[in-house]
Amino acid sequence: MAVPKKRMSRSRTRRRKAEAMKMRPVRTGRCSRCGGPKLPHRACTGPGGCGTYRNRQVVETVS
Numbered sequence: 001m002a003v004p005k006k007r008m009s010r011s012r013t014r015r016r017k018a019e020a021m022k023m024r025p026v027r028t029g030r031c032s033r034c035g036g037p038k039l040p041h042r043a044c045t046g047p048g049g050c051g052t053y054r055n056r057q058v059v060e061t062v063s
């Protein structure tokens with residue numbers, strides 16, 4: 001079984017973990033119906049959303 005030769009330093013461990021903990025901006029796409037911002041693989045909801053997913057009405061919008 002493979003065994004680490006040297007103990008990894010605290011800074012090296014934390015430097016690696018910091019990469020995973022980094023804050024990244026939320027990836028968004030554009031709605032094909034209304035052009036508003038929307039999350040990928042989600043229906044177009046939220047303020048001003050048209051409530052569609054793949055050009056199909058899936059969420060009732062309050063009008």
Ligand SMILES: [Zn+2]
Binds near residue numbers: 033034036044049051
């Ligand atoms: Zn939309």
